[in-house]
Amino acid sequence: AQKVTQAQTEISVVEKEDVTLDCVYETRDTTYYLFWYKQPPSGELVFLIRRNSFDEQNEISGRYSWNFQKSTSSFNFTITASQVVDSAVYFCALRSYNTDKLIFGTGTRLQVFP
């Protein structure tokens, strides 16, 4: 069975702190895709990044970076120098190669205080 675990329900930090959101997944497939979405208070899920199972290269986009490690089945997300605008719920999701269905984690609520 496929599963995505986001063990951190809620994280609170002060602005400019670095924060890492954890994502651990389970799948028996060799080909799969991983995603991160951000849900700000407005409600709409915003796509952030995608990765396929053959691409373990870490990625950096501005203050955001992602660390994909197949050996530990993890796809963690780090925000450097957090800002108040980063306050949102963040979801990690998994999709197998042979389906269009996404399996979501339960989300991590990040609160960044000024």
Place this chain on the structure above:
Amino acid sequence: DVKVTQSSRYLVKRTGEKVFLECVQDMDHENMFWYRQDPGLGLRLIYFSYDVKMKEKGDIPEGYSVSREKKERFSLILESASTNQTSMYLCASNPGGVGGYNEQFFGPGTRLTVL
């Protein structure tokens, strides 16, 4: 940019009413999805559609039905609303085809309250 719109941001209905939630996408996507989001449970798939008039049950289809008469529009129907269907409903779409990333694009959500 992909645009997914939902007919209402907030909706209040009474128990037993028939409720329609509408979703429209403007990117000619093959697939459309309906999810509900509840605290501590994340997003759970209710139904999805991979073509006009085609649908497939998700993880929690009980109490819901769907309709897709046109490619761009996907409706979620609560035949007889109940209080346990109070939730945030999110619509999404993606291009389709099992190869490739096919990330889903989401609408703003409809927060439904059933009294």
